Amino acid sequence: MGSRQELSVLHLDIDAFFAAVEVLMDPSLRGKPVVVGGLPWERGVVSTASYEARKYGVHSGMPLRRAGELCPNCVFLRGHFQVYREFSEKFFRLLYRYTPHILPASLDEAYLGLSSLTLLYPDLPSYARRIKEEVERDLGLSISGGLARNRLLAKLATERAKPGEFFVLRPEDEENFLGELPIEALPGIGHKTREVLLRLGIKKVRDLRGLSLKALRSLFGLHGEYLYYASRGKDVRGGACDFQSQAPPRSLSRETTFLEDLWDLDLLLAHLSYLSDRLASGLREEGLKAGRIGLKVRFSDFTTITRSRSLSRPTDEHSLIYEIARELFMPIYGKADLSIRLLGVTGSDLRQGYEPELFEGRKRGIQASVDLIRRKFGFGAILTARELKLSSLYSLDKAHGYVLKTASLTR
Ligand SMILES: [Mg+2]
Structure with missing residues (x-):
C-alpha cells in the first residue's frame, strides 16, 4: 500500500x-x-x-x-x-469555520479536506482532533471523527472511533487495520455481495485481497473493481483532490410510507402535492433547481415503479413539480389494481439556482414570502387546499408540517 x-x-x-x-x-x-x-x-x-x-x-x-x-x-x-435539518445546517456552518473544502456525505456526516492546512498546522492530527472537539462543543452533540489519507479510510477510522472518540489511521497501520476488518465493514458491501464472498470463504478484508482484479470483475462487474481497490485502502474516488470545489448534491427527494396502503386518488394527489411542496422548499433552501423530476411509487406487494422526466428549464417551483409528478403518476395509478404503500418525489440533475428571470419576478416574490413565513412560523403555517386534505390522516404540527412517517434526504 x-x-x-x-x-x-x-x-x-x-x-x-x-x-x-x-x-x-x-x-x-x-x-x-x-x-x-x-x-x-x-x-x-x-x-x-x-x-x-x-x-x-x-x-x-x-x-x-x-x-x-x-x-x-x-x-x-x-x-x-425540520429540527434535524436545522441542526445539520448548523453542523455544516461550524465546519466552514475551518475550511471551505467540505464534502457533505449526509445530514450528519462530512469529509473535510485539510491538505492546505499542513503548513499552518504541522501536527495535523492534533488540529483535526481540535476541530472535532470544538464542533462537538458548539453543536452540543457527540461526534465521532477519523483522520486518514483518503475518504474511504477516514470513514473506516470514524467507525472505529464510534461513539464519540477520535481515531487517526496512520499510513503504516493501514494494511493491518484494514486486513482485520470483516468484509461487511467496507462501505458498499451489501447483503448479496457478502453472501457471495462468504461462500468463497472470504470473511475478512485480508481474504478479499487474495482475489485478482479479473476474478472480482467477473463476479461483480464494476463493483468488483471497487472491492479490489478498497480492500487495498485505495479510494477510487481519489483523495484530497476532490475537495477543490464542493460537489452539489446529486438529488433531493421527499418520500413517505403511508400508515395504511392508500387507494383514494384525492388523498394520493394530496400527498403528491405535499411532497412536491416539501421538495420545492428544500431546493430553494439549498439554492438549487432540478432539471429532472422523478416519481417513486411502491405498491402493497412491494413492487416499485420509478418514472422521471427532464425539464426544458430547471425549477424549484411547487406547482410545476407537482404538475409533472401528477402527470407521471396518473398512468401508473390508472393501470394498477393494487393499493399504494409509498410515494416519493425526487429532483435530480441539480444546478445552482439562477438569478430570477424577469417574467418570473412576481411568482418569486410570492414564493419568497411563503418561505419567509414558514421559516418564522413553521412549514405547516401555509399549505395548499389540496394538502389540507391530509389533515384527515395526520395531525398537523404547526412547526413541522404534517408528521409524515419518513423523510429522507438523498445526497
Ligand atoms: Mg451519524
Missing part, C-alpha cells in the same frame, strides 16, 4: 444523530433507549436508534414492529425532521 498521500482527510459523523437531537430537546430522555422513525405498531423503519437502544439489537433500517418486539421499553418517537 502506497503512502504517498498524506493524512489529510477528516471524517466527522454525529453519533445517533436524530436520537441525540431528541435527547437535547427533552433531557428526560437522556440515558434511555430512544428510537426515532415512528411508533412500534406503525409501518416503516427505524431512522435512528440511540446507543442505549442498540444494546437491544435495534438498528436503523429495521422495521419498527421488529424494534418494538426487541425493545418494548424503548421510547419510540416519530421525529422532528
Whole structure:
C-alpha cells in the first residue's frame, strides 16, 4: 500500500444523530433507549436508534414492529425532521469555520479536506482532533471523527472511533487495520455481495485481497473493481483532490410510507402535492433547481415503479413539480389494481439556482414570502387546499408540517 498521500482527510459523523437531537430537546430522555422513525405498531423503519437502544439489537433500517418486539421499553418517537435539518445546517456552518473544502456525505456526516492546512498546522492530527472537539462543543452533540489519507479510510477510522472518540489511521497501520476488518465493514458491501464472498470463504478484508482484479470483475462487474481497490485502502474516488470545489448534491427527494396502503386518488394527489411542496422548499433552501423530476411509487406487494422526466428549464417551483409528478403518476395509478404503500418525489440533475428571470419576478416574490413565513412560523403555517386534505390522516404540527412517517434526504 502506497503512502504517498498524506493524512489529510477528516471524517466527522454525529453519533445517533436524530436520537441525540431528541435527547437535547427533552433531557428526560437522556440515558434511555430512544428510537426515532415512528411508533412500534406503525409501518416503516427505524431512522435512528440511540446507543442505549442498540444494546437491544435495534438498528436503523429495521422495521419498527421488529424494534418494538426487541425493545418494548424503548421510547419510540416519530421525529422532528425540520429540527434535524436545522441542526445539520448548523453542523455544516461550524465546519466552514475551518475550511471551505467540505464534502457533505449526509445530514450528519462530512469529509473535510485539510491538505492546505499542513503548513499552518504541522501536527495535523492534533488540529483535526481540535476541530472535532470544538464542533462537538458548539453543536452540543457527540461526534465521532477519523483522520486518514483518503475518504474511504477516514470513514473506516470514524467507525472505529464510534461513539464519540477520535481515531487517526496512520499510513503504516493501514494494511493491518484494514486486513482485520470483516468484509461487511467496507462501505458498499451489501447483503448479496457478502453472501457471495462468504461462500468463497472470504470473511475478512485480508481474504478479499487474495482475489485478482479479473476474478472480482467477473463476479461483480464494476463493483468488483471497487472491492479490489478498497480492500487495498485505495479510494477510487481519489483523495484530497476532490475537495477543490464542493460537489452539489446529486438529488433531493421527499418520500413517505403511508400508515395504511392508500387507494383514494384525492388523498394520493394530496400527498403528491405535499411532497412536491416539501421538495420545492428544500431546493430553494439549498439554492438549487432540478432539471429532472422523478416519481417513486411502491405498491402493497412491494413492487416499485420509478418514472422521471427532464425539464426544458430547471425549477424549484411547487406547482410545476407537482404538475409533472401528477402527470407521471396518473398512468401508473390508472393501470394498477393494487393499493399504494409509498410515494416519493425526487429532483435530480441539480444546478445552482439562477438569478430570477424577469417574467418570473412576481411568482418569486410570492414564493419568497411563503418561505419567509414558514421559516418564522413553521412549514405547516401555509399549505395548499389540496394538502389540507391530509389533515384527515395526520395531525398537523404547526412547526413541522404534517408528521409524515419518513423523510429522507438523498445526497
Ligand atoms: Mg451519524
